[in-house]
Amino acid sequence: MTRVAIIYYSSGGTIGRLAESVCAGAAGSGAQVRTTELPASDSGSLADALAALEWADGVVFGTPACFGNVATPVKRLIDGAWPLWQQEKLSNKVVAGFTAAGSEHGGHESTLLALFQSVYHWGSLIVPAGYADPAVRRAGGNPYGVSARAHRDGSVDDVALDAARYLGQRIAAFAALLCREPAGVAG
Numbered sequence: 547m548t549r550v551a552i553i554y555y556s557s558g559g560t561i562g563r564l565a566e567s568v569c570a571g572a573a574g575s576g577a578q579v580r581t582t583e584l585p586a587s588d589s590g591s592l593a594d595a596l597a598a599l600e601w602a603d604g605v606v607f608g609t610p611a612c613f614g615n616v617a618t619p620v621k622r623l624i625d626g627a628w629p630l631w632q633q634e635k636l637s638n639k640v641v642a643g644f645t646a647a648g649s650e651h652g653g654h655e656s657t658l659l660a661l662f663q664s665v666y667h668w669g670s671l672i673v674p675a676g677y678a679d680p681a682v683r684r685a686g687g688n689p690y691g692v693s694a695r696a697h698r699d700g701s702v703d704d705v706a707l708d709a710a711r712y713l714g715q716r717i718a719a720f721a722a723l724l725c726r727e728p729a730g731v732a733g
């Protein structure tokens with residue numbers, strides 16, 4: 547069974563709600579799904595998230611936009627994945643991302659691109675949202691991944707939740723196709 551991990555940080559609940567939709571999409575596509583919320587504090591354990599990262603064929607990261615970049619707890623996990631990278635355990639996974647930002651043009655794309663920059667080093671394969679499904683356009687048309695406007699009350703627009711569900715379906719489909727050991731790829 548294809549294994550999908552959703553790993554996210556959320557301080558106000560927006561990213562958490564999007565994570566639920568990504569989870570529903572991946573699970574609805576038949577994947578086994580593991581969802582892990584990252585601790586806010588530097589002293590919180592990363593053990594669960596690192597175990598999920600190692601376990602998964604497909605990983606979807608969720609992070610708020612923080613000055614156009616990934617939030618510190620997500621960056622802490624990325625840096626903490628160094629031993630997995632050293633052991634070649636991150637190669638050939640598929641990875642996608644979702645974000646939220648307070649402003650309409652407050653760094654949705656730059657946050658996802660910042661996230662993906664490390665993914666190249668891992669040798670994982672990035673799965674962008676593209677425009678392969680109308681749900682992406684309805685949510686504002688971010689081809690890099692799913693993004694939402696963060697509202698003060700923590701609510702999330704239905705169009706963004708739909709796009710997140712689609713992203714879950716999409717990562718499950720690509721994880722099933724490629725899994726961890728595609729023919730002819732060393733590692």
Ligand SMILES: Cc1cc2nc3c(=O)[nH]c(=O)nc-3n(C[C@H](O)[C@H](O)[C@H](O)COP(=O)(O)O)c2cc1C
Pocket residue numbers: 555556557558559560561562609610611612613614615645646647648649650651652653696700
């Ligand atoms: C330190 C910090 C930096 C932020 N930087 C941005 C930003 O660059 N652009 C933006 O639109 N919103 C920014 N925000 C707002 C967050 O992106 C928004 O509150 C978050 O996406 C909500 O997600 P959550 O409810 O899951 O925590 C920032 C918030 C914080 C705390």
